[in-house]
Amino acid sequence: MSVVTRFAPSPTGYLHVGGARTALYSWLYAKSQGGEFVLRIEDTDIERSTEQAKQAILDGMQWLGLNWDKGPYLQTERFDRYKELIQQLLNEGKAYKCFMSAEELDKIREEQKLRGEKPRYPGTWRDRTDHPEGESFAVRFKNPLDGKVIINDHIRGKIEISNTELDDLIIQRSDGTPTYNFCVVVDDWDMGITHVVRGEDHINNTPRQINILEALGAPIPHYAHVSMILGDDGKKLSKRHGAVSVMQYRDDGFLPHAVLNYLVRLGWAHGDQEIFTLDEMIEHFSLDAIGQSASAFNTEKLIWLNQHYMKSLPVDEVSAHARWHFEEQNINLTDGPALEDVIAIQADRVKTLKEMAQISGYFYEDFANFEEKAAKKHLRPVARIPLETVNDKLQAIVDWNPENIQRAINQTADELDIGMGKVGMPLRVAVTGGGNSPSLDLTLNLIEKEKVAQRIAKALTFIANRENS
Known part of the structure; x- marks a missing residue:
């Protein structure tokens, strides 16, 4: 099969x-x-x-x-097929016309509830032939009155439902439209469905559908009801x-x-x-x-799985999905590094692709302002000379690559006899606008040398204004 x-x-x-x-x-x-x-x-x-x-x-x-x-x-688009089979069941005496109004049925069900009974249609029109002319009617399926339905569920094992628990289901409404339970049966039959996997909320529908399938002479699929x-x-x-x-x-x-x-x-x-x-x-x-x-x-x-896949999938697969998020942030990816290169150095720093796009804009566009907290801490007057010095060394680089960028930062710290943080953090805020980024050698490598110079100049102006205020 x-x-x-x-x-x-x-x-x-x-x-x-x-x-x-x-x-x-x-x-x-x-x-x-x-x-x-x-x-x-x-x-x-x-x-x-x-x-x-x-x-x-x-x-x-x-x-x-x-x-x-x-x-x-x-x-x-399949209503003609449903109506054809509903008429077949009517012709074979396996379905019947029901002229009971919704109001009448509601009244019966209320009375059943008061008596402590399960609300159900009492089969009033099941065997009647005195059909009133010109009145609308629903079509009900003649559910078997005895026996039981056995479902060998792939998840829940053997399920048995007595037919006495099931009433005569409406398979065509009074407006002529077929109902869900009938359409599902016909579709599964016509489409050759062998295995039905669906939620446990459908368990009550399954015995009704099996009875309709048997009335049509259709094969019964396997069922698996998921919790x-x-x-x-x-x-x-x-x-x-x-x-x-x-x-x-x-x-x-x-x-x-x-x-x-x-x-x-x-x-x-x-x-x-x-x-x-x-x-x-x-x-x-x-x-x-x-x-x-x-x-x-x-x-x-x-989230843990998402981080795993951002880091472990081929970067071109990740970029195919990340691109949408950058575009949603109105980031123009044509003016900057290849998105794959940004993903390669950002993937292990974020939880989601949306977060990646939110923190990666500086690779593609200039920022209007520095982050207030980062600028207050790192763009102080004491940072002016380290920024000027490292900028001179960065602009002197002929082959712009991570190794030469890191060398320029190290030489600046050695030359000024200061810690790496006194060079790196002001440089990071100057170039990225904030205090967080991948390592500076990798980050600056993805930003054009001229743009790095422009941003350092902007930071120096910020420091100068701070000195004069």
Whole structure:
């Protein structure tokens, strides 16, 4: 059997962390079995579905690199198929027209609650043929009245649900639109889905869908219901725990490699291994190795992974993602060093790509002002002679490279008989605008010699004004 999995989000919001993990597990299983991965957009909730949300899902999937083999399919483009099969079930007596109004059903359910019963549709129209002409109706599926549904879940083991617990599900609303549970069944059948990986909140839907599949004579896929993701406080993951949208993690400066590596470990394990390449995930992934317990999201762990990938990935891969953040900071990368060179000396100093862009602007553009605290401490009158001296030596360099830059700084300290910090810190503030940067030899090497001279001159003017004030 050729494995086919699917990810089927509703376009009513962004691609959230839980959905992304489900998509990743489905994708990995398909790839690990040499199968296919299908993307389906379940947009039957027309009132809540939006083009913006649909695009957010596609953007999130593409950013994560979870490319689909088929799709994206839209359910709203398949209404004719659903209606054809609904009519088939009506013709075969496996579904029926229900003329009960919403108000009448609500009243029945309230009465059931008062009696301590489970609210459910009582099957009023199940066998009636006295259909009133001209009145709107819903179509309900005739759920079996006896027996049970058995689900051999890859994560939860054997699940049994008695058919007496299930009422007759609406499969077509009174406005003629098909409902979620029916569309899912038809789609999974038509698209040859062999394995359904989805959240545990769908467990109640699964027996209903299996009964519909059997009524249609369709094969039953394998199921794996994944536990929810909790915040680090043990409560359901929400915005109060930080970003929950996949693209928010992109905006916050995380690499997709880090997000994928983190998500795959939220419920799945391969021994004690923490860091996985995508190929390793595919090689080792198994549905049966997914745990049943809910997983707690830990942002600090994600940050640790992000730092690991910023330092360990090929620099051109990091720069492909970092470029977006520099552009978001309105930094013109055409007037300065190669971005790859900046990443190489900044990657181990920051937590995110966004932070890297925020502290690296001085490589590409002049700054308007020095950081107040750094200037107050290091651009004092005592720093004037060291700055003038090191500037002369720097400008005398013919071959502008880290070794010669460091030599000029060392010679200045020796010549003036002062500590390295008395030269280095004023120079750092003068050239970068602040008190933090990679080592000066590497930092200055990525800034043009003429620009270094201009910035030192600006610092000397600042010192002069301070002396005269």
